[in-house]
Amino acid sequence: MLKSPEWELMIVWYFFLGGIAGGAYFTAAIADSFGGPRDRAVARVGYLLSLPLTAICGILLVVDLGVPLRFLNMLGKFSFWNPMSIGAWGIGVFGLFTLVSSVLSFSSSARRVVLRQRIGLVGSIFGFFLASYTGVLLGGTAQPFWGDARLMGALFLVSGASTGMAAISLILFLTGGAAGEGFGKVKKADRYSMIFELVILAIFLALLGSAARPLVAGQFAPLFWGGLVGLGLVIPLVLDFVGRRAKVLPAVAAVLVLIGGFVLRYVVLMSVQA
């Protein structure tokens, strides 16, 4: 009989917000370096969003510890193949990148823009890391389903990408940036991510086989199928394809993607610990 680590709502929020922070940051960096001048709004929103989210992530992690004042003990040691250890270091380093990129996002001098683009591309590595290592961390436990899931990190990464992109598009929509070209591009990138997420999810479940039972067949199954697969992936994709002309639909789709991202973390964490 195994013991559950009691990683509950605070950790669900951490996994969710960490995914958005990582996804928004690398989306911003890619828009910054490979997009045109008109995509700068996407880059700025992405950088500025990742900074407070990463700060909240750090607070959630510290508060969830049994002895929060000892959080620095995590940094007393660096174990290379230990996701918990590299995670603590990774979130700190990523936080610095989000801070520097956010400050530089207000600059338009050519030299600083080049600097910001370069920093963004290096920081993206840490953004990808923050979005995915939590899945690898679960895969490295002795718990049923978590320990059997080889694609948990990959799934969290793709979900982090799509929720990060959805968050950027929602902020653009709410701040009146939906008319710009960047909005269309970030929606397009989000569609690619969602399609890839459906593919990864299918392989994830196929590889798990009967080990996926807590997710697909237990008391969490309605939430998984309805909340993540239906509401969080299929419906937003359909809305995006059929309703591109209607103004509100892309925003509705973005909200649904965000809900789906939260549901994914919730069902993965809680179904094993229920």
Added chain:
Amino acid sequence: MARTLAMFTDTSLCIGCRACQVACKQWNELGMEVPEWTGTYQNHAHFTDQTYRLVRFVEEPKPTGDLAWLLMSDVCKHCAEAGCLEACPTGAIYRTEFGTVNINPDVCNGCRYCVASCPFGVVAFNESTGTAKKCTFCNDRIHNGLGPACAKACPTDSIQFGFRDDLVTKAQKRVETLKGMGFKDAQLYGADSKGFLGGLNAFFLLLARPSTYNLPDSPKLPQRNVVVDSLFSIGSALVVGLGALLAFRERGKGAGDA
């Protein structure tokens, strides 16, 4: 490193008196807990932050129709390749010079990764101290030339304490004896240092399959997955990044590049 110490629990000698469980509580000053109904004489159902030794009472149907009583005093296995120790990010969990695995309560910050990573469900979280707890192999006692309290208290020598190599030789002889007496399923669990988890420093002689006693038949080190999972994650990062790049690249430039 000193010669590896071990505990050998021979379940064929256990009479279910729970002297080990009590001695452990007394010596380690572990508090009382609300009892649980488990449907058998066993109490508690699982290891807790206040229960490091636990006598399992397993009732097995015999071919004749009545029940056989399988008794087993269970404890932290002090694995040679320990999931909890590999999981610990602070260095609070360490290996002693005797080969046992211990938690330094002054360093542990209560992240609970060890709890999730123990293949046997041994490590438990203590809400009041905010730290992880488990059997210490009576670290204070073994550093003063005494055996663990549980082994000392055992009236039938079901729990034996000593050097690992000596105990393994003894255990192998005991299995042969039991097989000769007709216990066909008698087997050692964790004695083989080339077997699972590099061998257990608290190993067992069982009279039935490990799963009968609620033990995993072949436990694995959970961290074995980290490299593969990381590679899959990096692969998906490349695909996602490429997707974003295709969405954002400038058409004029993109056409030229392609």
